[in-house]
Amino acid sequence: MRDPRVTRVVLIGAGRMGHAMLVGWLRELRPSHEFHVVDPGVCDAVAALRKRLANPGSLVHYASAQDLPDDLAADVIVLATKPRIIAAALQAMPKPTALNAVVISVAAGVGIADIQQHLHGNLSTVRVMPNIGASVGYSVSAGFADASTKPDGRVHVELLFQAIGTFSWLESEDQLHAVTALSGSGPAYVFAMCEAMIMAGIEQGLDDTTARSLAIATVSAAGRLLENCPDPGLLRETVTSPNGTTAAGLAVLGKENVLERLVWQTLDAARQRSISLSNF
Numbered sequence: 001m002r003d004p005r006v007t008r009v010v011l012i013g014a015g016r017m018g019h020a021m022l023v024g025w026l027r028e029l030r031p032s033h034e035f036h037v038v039d040p041g042v043c044d045a046v047a048a049l050r051k052r053l054a055n056p057g058s059l060v061h062y063a064s065a066q067d068l069p070d071d072l073a074a075d076v077i078v079l080a081t082k083p084r085i086i087a088a089a090l091q092a093m094p095k096p097t098a099l100n101a102v103v104i105s106v107a108a109g110v111g112i113a114d115i116q117q118h119l120h121g122n123l124s125t126v127r128v129m130p131n132i133g134a135s136v137g138y139s140v141s142a143g144f145a146d147a148s149t150k151p152d153g154r155v156h157v158e159l160l161f162q163a164i165g166t167f168s169w170l171e172s173e174d175q176l177h178a179v180t181a182l183s184g185s186g187p188a189y190v191f192a193m194c195e196a197m198i199m200a201g202i203e204q205g206l207d208d209t210t211a212r213s214l215a216i217a218t219v220s221a222a223g224r225l226l227e228n229c230p231d232p233g234l235l236r237e238t239v240t241s242p243n244g245t246t247a248a249g250l251a252v253l254g255k256e257n258v259l260e261r262l263v264w265q266t267l268d269a270a271r272q273r274s275i276s277l278s279n280f
């Protein structure tokens, strides 16, 4: 007999993003939630997570959505596969599993109307764009629910995504393309900047270990400072002595707005790719 106080979450896809969310949820949301993970390829990773749990029954793995029990009565279904897999995964799911569930897709690009075409019945469907910070409780997530989403569906979304970082609602589904470009993909831009700082440090005379640890700690310190003072311009000024070293470096980044233009083009390329993924 199922305990009505326990929220049943089916997670379809436990790759990089699904696993990051699962790690955060297992840490923050038990015993009030249990997790049913569908993924043909993450047996060892789920087994490793189960080993750490006092109650391993709160995490169950299935190789296919077809294997989900008919009487599971999921409260939430989270779609975290590549966009092109979504249709097949949804169609494989036994009908009764999802009768009253809210469906949350974290897939880039794929619209609510497209997801609903592949659902058995008229389920509330919400889109959320989290980021990889989820595994350390630092996901930045934003979501959109249309007017048909029931209040308890919204509550499930808020609970899940606030548990792994910050969450905010968007006014329109279209905004998710820009969110994906900014905060969904964003960690990768910062990591790329960090890699470039390491490379430049090595080329300018530091050994690999020193350059790596200095660059990583610098990015980490900048993040911590931003948490306490959400004004990057002000923080930039505190580092920049008139006519000093930072001013010399920033002059290069600011020349003909090179950094601004590069970042604009970067986000725009990611946003356009998100739009093109709509046709999955």
Ligand SMILES: NC(=O)c1ccc[n+]([C@@H]2O[C@H](COP(=O)([O-])OP(=O)(O)OC[C@H]3O[C@@H](n4cnc5c(N)ncnc54)[C@H](O)[C@@H]3O)[C@@H](O)[C@H]2O)c1
Pocket (backbone or CB within 6 Å): 012, 013, 014, 015, 016, 017, 018, 038, 039, 040, 041, 042, 064, 065, 080, 081, 082, 083, 085, 088, 089, 106, 107, 108, 129, 130, 131, 132, 184, 185
């Ligand atoms: N990686 C990120 O930082 C990030 C951030 C935000 C959103 N997303 C979104 O999350 C989704 C997954 O991205 P990812 O980077 O985790 O990809 P991934 O390739 O790491 O993970 C996808 C997982 O889906 C599994 N899978 C394949 N077929 C399946 C099926 N039929 N049923 C269930 N699972 C199946 C794969 O085995 C894999 O583990 C994408 O739609 C992406 O847009 C990713």
